[in-house]
Amino acid sequence: MSARLFTSLLMVLAAAPASAATLSVVDESGAPLATAMVREMPATRAPADTRDGGYPLPAQPFVVETDVTRFTDAAGRVRFDDRGRAVRLLVRKPGWREAGIELAPGQAEARVALQRETDAAKRAEALPANAWLGALDLGDGQRKRHFQLQCGFCHQQGNAQTRAERSPDEWRTLIKRMVRYGSRLSSADQKALPELLSSGWRALREHPERVAGPAPWDAALAGSTLTEWPIGDAMSQQHDQLLGRNGHVYVADNIQDRVWEVDPASNRVTVHKIPHREGEPPGGLLAARLKEFPRHDSTSNAHSLAQSERDGHIFITPSAQQRLVEFDPASGAFTLHDIGGGFYPHTIRVDAQDRVWFTLALSNQVAMFERSTGRFTLYDLPARSLRERLTVALIKPIFKLMSWGVPLSNWLPVDRLSTGVPLPYGIAVTPDGSVWVSRLHADDLARIDPRSGAVTMVPVPFAGPRRLRSDADGNLWITAFPESAIYRYEPATQRFTRFELPVLPKGSETPYALNVDKRRGIVWVNGNQSDSLYALEIASGNWRRVPLPRRVAFTRDIEIAADGTVYTSTSSFPSWHVEDGQPTLIRVQTKAP
Numbered sequence: 001m002s003a004r005l006f007t008s009l010l011m012v013l014a015a016a017p018a019s020a021a022t023l024s025v026v027d028e029s030g031a032p033l034a035t036a037m038v039r040e041m042p043a044t045r046a047p048a049d050t051r052d053g054g055y056p057l058p059a060q061p062f063v064v065e066t067d068v069t070r071f072t073d074a075a076g077r078v079r080f081d082d083r084g085r086a087v088r089l090l091v092r093k094p095g096w097r098e099a100g101i102e103l104a105p106g107q108a109e110a111r112v113a114l115q116r117e118t119d120a121a122k123r124a125e126a127l128p129a130n131a132w133l134g135a136l137d138l139g140d141g142q143r144k145r146h147f148q149l150q151c152g153f154c155h156q157q158g159n160a161q162t163r164a165e166r167s168p169d170e171w172r173t174l175i176k177r178m179v180r181y182g183s184r185l186s187s188a189d190q191k192a193l194p195e196l197l198s199s200g201w202r203a204l205r206e207h208p209e210r211v212a213g214p215a216p217w218d219a220a221l222a223g224s225t226l227t228e229w230p231i232g233d234a235m236s237q238q239h240d241q242l243l244g245r246n247g248h249v250y251v252a253d254n255i256q257d258r259v260w261e262v263d264p265a266s267n268r269v270t271v272h273k274i275p276h277r278e279g280e281p282p283g284g285l286l287a288a289r290l291k292e293f294p295r296h297d298s299t300s301n302a303h304s305l306a307q308s309e310r311d312g313h314i315f316i317t318p319s320a321q322q323r324l325v326e327f328d329p330a331s332g333a334f335t336l337h338d339i340g341g342g343f344y345p346h347t348i349r350v351d352a353q354d355r356v357w358f359t360l361a362l363s364n365q366v367a368m369f370e371r372s373t374g375r376f377t378l379y380d381l382p383a384r385s386l387r388e389r390l391t392v393a394l395i396k397p398i399f400k401l402m403s404w405g406v407p408l409s410n411w412l413p414v415d416r417l418s419t420g421v422p423l424p425y426g427i428a429v430t431p432d433g434s435v436w437v438s439r440l441h442a443d444d445l446a447r448i449d450p451r452s453g454a455v456t457m458v459p460v461p462f463a464g465p466r467r468l469r470s471d472a473d474g475n476l477w478i479t480a481f482p483e484s485a486i487y488r489y490e491p492a493t494q495r496f497t498r499f500e501l502p503v504l505p506k507g508s509e510t511p512y513a514l515n516v517d518k519r520r521g522i523v524w525v526n527g528n529q530s531d532s533l534y535a536l537e538i539a540s541g542n543w544r545r546v547p548l549p550r551r552v553a554f555t556r557d558i559e560i561a562a563d564g565t566v567y568t569s570t571s572s573f574p575s576w577h578v579e580d581g582q583p584t585l586i587r588v589q590t591k592a593p
Contacts, residue, residue: 021103024111025076025091032076033114035217036093039549041067043086043102053297054233055258058273059332066267067228069549071221082106094213095123124208125160129552130529132158134508135204135211138196143189146416148482149464150185151178152510154573156529159552161577163201168194181289184418184441212505214530217547223591226549231260231269234581235295238569241585242305243559244329245312251569251585252302252316255293259302259316259327262585274300274316274325275334284320285343300325306348306356315356317345324356324369339376342367343395347467351429355450359424359437364392366424366437366448379455381424381439381446391420417441426467430474430491438465438478445489461496462487467513477523479511486511486525486536501525501534502543515558524566528554533568533588546588550579565589
């Protein structure tokens with residue numbers, strides 16, 4: 001803990017043993033400060049087990065200590081259970097300087113005073129990335145939307161790392177690396193953006209008053225508790241998570257080919273290592289993608305997870321292989337199923353007939369695994385042009401070139417429509433059994449009728465449909481990734497309805513995914529540029545925002561428990577962007593709206 005953080009501490013009122021500690025947060029005059037975020041964490045942590053290539057040994061459960069975040073009430077107070085050991089408290093509130101304090105075991109009360117931040121540069125530095133992204137000038141709105149679509153899906157744009165001083169040449173080098181990672185930034189914008197990014201970020205650093213802060217935190221947050229389990233490290237990418245039938249949460253580490261199993265009731269964590277086949281190169285079919293990444297242990301690139309209601313087996317898409325991974329959480333055994341075709345297994349769902357459906361993002365297909373027969377069926381989605389048809393047909397040699405480190409854009413120009421790569425992305429199964437797919441670059445939906453195999457296409461009135469989910473009525477909820485909005489699509493009436501996220505400035509959020517709390521009629525949305533989650537109450541149209549404890553909290557999936565508890569995970573690539581360089585599984589417990 002730095003000495004600077006202790007300067008705001010006014011007094012410790014008592015140190016008698018107690019079952020809980022109460023922290024009072026006040027301003028310079030002693031008046032209580034409501035809705036201050038207080039994160040409680042161990043004062044010291046036990047060393048991590050790094051015996052398996054930097055990570056814990058597989059199949060050997062261990063207990064982790066959580067971080068717990070709460071918000072002060074109208075009296076400026078917040079309570080935490082006594083852990084029986086020293087803890088650190090970090091206090092934050094927008095527009096105020098953060099403060100920290102350490103509490104001894106059994107300490108009953110403490111008091112912290114926050115000081116207003118009057119320095120414009122420091123006020124701006126404390127704002128989430130989307131405030132900076134919203135203020136960034138890239139010349140025209142279309143270019144900026146394309147930049148958000150193609151340069152905001154691995155990590156934030158506008159955080160301290162991405163807005164740092166770089167010359168145009170440094171930006172050119174960085175953009176080439178991002179294209180190798182999978183960005184489809186247009187050839188024209190690859191040429192134009194280095195100068196614009198260099199000058200645009202510099203202008204905001206020199207004029208921080210142009211960076212507008214988000215709306216104040218809602219007083220209702222005083223009833224919320226956010227719990228974090230640290231899993232992995234700065235070299236991990238905790239991509240998606242699944243809330244299992246046993247109450248455990250399973251998180252896929254895309255870069256290290258591990259599944260982290262967390263029991264929220266006991267804080268026990270078990271690591272399961274996805275098996276590799278002999279002779280498979282690091283990186284799998286995308287061997288060159290991670291060649292400059294400091295440390296990885298991945299031939300599969302574990303991506304998304306879904307669970308069978310019949311036997312509880314979990315299915316995982318390995319985006320760097322032509323296979324499907326099956327995991328039995330009861331025994332810990334893995335089974336690898338060869339697809340026989342398709343490229344880049346992506347988002348996955350299991351239907352009521354226990355069939356496993358997933359998108360094949362780079363071959364413009366959808367796969368269905370019939371568990372009763374062990375057979376795969378591939379559904380081809382329509383190409384937008386002859387060029388696209390040829391690109392999809394040549395995807396295998398293109399992959400080979402990519403494995404040698406040759407990006408597509410080096411020999412095939414890329415336009416803003418990403419012609420050649422429509423990218424079937426999200427997938428959902430509606431109550432009537434229909435399978436719906438969003439194509440991120442084609443701006444359309446595909447409906448597959450499992451009975452007939454017929455494919456019907458539906459254009460969408462927005463850009464970048466990323467992930468989607470069904471509500472209890474069979475309506476689809478879809479993220480408009482570069483538009484700071486989500487949409488509802490009603491198949492019965494073929495009507496789209498837009499819902500803009502409550503962010504300031506407008507257009508500065510990139511909602512990655514969402515999920516629907518069907519029992520309560522709430523849509524939860526990943527605010528991956530704003531270190532937050534958003535919740536839309538469908539009946540009223542009212543929004544709530546839940547700020548997450550760590551800065552640079554890029555998240556890309558949401559799970560919802562029967563009682564309304566929400567789970568997400570920090571999944572930035574790279575994870576060293578996140579505060580403390582520590583990815584976490586996050587549980588969000590809030591009061592009903």
